[in-house]
Amino acid sequence: MRYLPKSPAERNEMLATIGVGSIDELFSTIPERFRLREALKLPGPYSEAEIIDYFKQRAKESSVGYSSFLGAGVYNHLRSVVTDTIIQRGEFLTSYTPYQAEMSQGTLQAIFEFQTLICQLTGQEVANASMWDGSTATTEAVLMAERITRRRRILVARSLHPEYREVLRTYAKNSGLEIEEIPFGQDGSLNQKTLESALGDDVAAVVVQSPNFFGVIEHTPTLADRVHSRGALLVVAVTEGVSLGLVRPPAEADIVALEGQSFGLAPSYGGPFVGVIATHEKFVRQLPGRLAGQARDWSGRRGFVLTLAAREQHIRREKATSNICTNQALCALAATVHLTLLGKEGLREVAEQNLAKAHFALGELEKIPGVRRAFEAPFFNEFTISLPRSVDAVNRLLLREKIVGPLQLDAFYPELPNHALVCVTETTTRAQIENLSSELRTAVALARETQ
């Protein structure tokens, strides 16, 4: 087998050195009745060419060749080939967690740069080396707020990504946290009145997303003032990191939970992505996940090292800030490379193109009879529209025209029937937008006829 560097002669030599007659003897500690006598029933063995062929066949049953208007926490953005060139280097791809600093300075310095970039983007003081994704980062941010304030009530915006809210509920069930939802207002942003009446001295955190699930931008300073006046913490989740190129960062938030998928990671049917938590320096000891810090060696040379490890599971065990061990290191590296390639001006330009194209698309779609913009508040690259008929029916027709239509919101928000979430990024061409517009016009008319 090509992955096994042993010849039969070498195996025999090694067995002889050990002093056993066969490899079976080395498994003698496994009770006889548990030792398999037959090979497992698995497909293969496949040669390299057959492996590639298997996946190429699967890749045929996909959305390749379709245009897509889906966002909702996973975004299509331009990615440079340079990113892959770097993360495919064996020294990054096949290296381990940098516990032995002298042999892992490449990884450690890259993490330090990642932490810095995230701080710059979010306006926060410290950031960790990654969490599994935005949904678990948001959850861990809430747990962090609970540890800091020692309070139990959590107010969560209904406009926080539905799947993020589900993950939070799964974790909260066993930690004694009480989760309450705060609805969105007419304009799509958080209902401030309801927030005000729900706030109390027993609230640990208020969790909002910006831009929120409907694409609407929440104004952090106002929220922060209100939340802080009751001694609670403001947690802001950001699922579309590119927005930070043009939109005011949530600097007034106490904890930011960011999903970094937009920074150089392919959609890849849902993962692997990269979550990060960024916060104020005073909360650093409550921050979960790894942290790379600057250090000097005996001769004064600058290096980097994993630090404040006493927070983590391998030292703190049952009192750890989190159980996280393996994180999303290589994804964080991809994000780091991507962000340094974009640079200050590149990020701004990408954001400007997203803003322009999304607003253009809205303009085109609003021309269709019966299609209405659902929320008046400012948006970045996603917006919500209402259709005169079922989004599902319309999307089925669009799919026939090789368009993956906007996300139907009914299943997540029964109070928003026939609403759809449209996402437009710099990768969407004008021709695709115009095509969506004309096909949607037809589909809306058709759907109306058949109902």
Next chain:
Amino acid sequence: MVYPTTFRYTKDDEWVDVKGGLGTIGLTHEAQCRLGDIVYLELPALGTTLEAGKPLGVVESVKAVFEIFAPMSGEVVEVNGELKDAPEKVNSDPHGAGWLIKVRLKNPAETEALMDAAAYQAYATSPQREARH
């Protein structure tokens, strides 16, 4: 190491120095030896009520973290502010400048349950002693 005879000691390597109704609490030389270079201490806020034998805070070195247990019960009336920026004082002068907190004692008789310097001296490095947890 000669342990101050006026102090009393716990099995978890804390010391308490009782003067009047106040007890000054710290970690022993043995504790800081086992911990190595201390990087951070989590100490209770002023006014916190402590119960003898229950954790009052946490001490961290680079590779380990241990709970600090209250030798006696009472209310925290002073916290050593220098330790925030200079936790190494606990290493260099654990029985002096490295004191942790001062407590208004609830029940001075609790000292009877603690070891005196001679007993602690023998206990600190004995192989039968309890492991730090």
Next chain:
Amino acid sequence: MTRTIRNASRHVSRNEGLIFEKSSPGKRAFDLPPLDVPAVDPSKTLGRDYRSEGVADFPEVSEIEVLRHFTRLSTWNYAIDIGMYPLGSCTMKYNPRVNELVARLDGIATEHPFQPQDVSQGCLKIMRLLEQCLLEITGMDALTLQPAAGAQGELTGLLLIRAYLEKQGNARKKVLIPDSAHGTNPATAVIAGYEVENIKSDSHGQVDVEKLRELVTEDVAALMVTNPSTLGIFEQRIADIAEILHAKGALLYMDGANMNALAGVARPGDFGVDVMHLNLHKTFSTPHGGGGPGAGPVAMKKLLEPFRPIPVLVEKGSGELALENDRPYSIGRVKAFSGNFGVLVRALAYILAYGPGIRQATEDAVLNANYIRKHLEGVFALPYSLPSMHEVVFSDALQKANGVNTMDIAKRLIDHGFHPYTTAFPLIVPGALMIEPTESESKEECDLFIDAMRAIAAEAATEPDLVQHAPHTTRIGRLDEVAAARKPRLRWSKGNG
């Protein structure tokens, strides 16, 4: 003609600074296609939420500087591609490159998790086949591919147990964890809402079965066991352990980190395990990438199937595959979307390469570990003498006499061209040296490792100083971790360096 030859180590690649230190306004590394729609004025569209000044101090460099910067950084790393990483319980095996190619294919890397299932059958088929393969390997009845890492798999497993016991009427209070366990085990139990009760290992480093019998009451929800243990030794009384738990209505959770000793040879489902997680980034070759990503699928017996996290992969009557969320007894969602799909693709590619021959990898892994053990027994102290499987744990007891400890030996190993083994774990072995070569090491590499370890043992006896101040040949020496932890500097700032 004479020329002075300059010392190559003065070249900047040995002293590469931070990317921010190369930044200069006006440099750019990225161009976009021109905007094909009318531009929009962000100050008007975004109003008070407009970030007019852009991201302060964000780097501005050129494409070649980015490429060189990260290439230079990479040369400071060690990697499996370079040589053996004998890290215990990490299973640092070869990361097959074909896995990287297939994960990047259009039609796989490009798919959106919310797209219609009509155009997702390819992805769903991949997930289904992987599920079937992992069930065959573990001998279990049902699986979830959702957890993003081993620790999340552990949490999922415990939440499944909790849900099952709750349905029976009593979620119970405690989880028993051996003192040899990995730190994620107790950390996870607490998050799952359980109290941790540590159970001391016996004199052979195995679960103390008589102690277990005493401790298992109706307050105990489960025992979390690693098998083989973190000492690399098979829990020979695993069947008794399962029986004791089951008799009191408790369940057996297995941490599957050491599956590299079992795949194709024995199946946890056969020896009484109720639920377990797998680490795809260990046994199943997906790359460690400097710390992640991984994936921690959870395999379970039928009794836990109704509680699986959503979404659940199902096959509809028409033969079409779908992800379903409507599961009344599910523990809920553990992660947005549907698992670390890109990692799942790589794991399946690995399994397809081996097929039924996967046993050979396991055999070679155990062969290598025992070969190394044979050569180093006597050179280093062996605290537990039961036969090793895929990893062996020594201690620094012999070298300690000269003031040399496991960390020192590990650092000196770097000078010999190897990444250190796992130091100071498991906790039940003071001064542990935990060595797992994996099946990816040739006899030649194993021999080089053995020679290096022998040389260091000799140095520890005759020149302990050399070992205590190692490494001597790396770009930087041991870093002052104490200062780093006392005054943490966790980011670059302009003006601060």
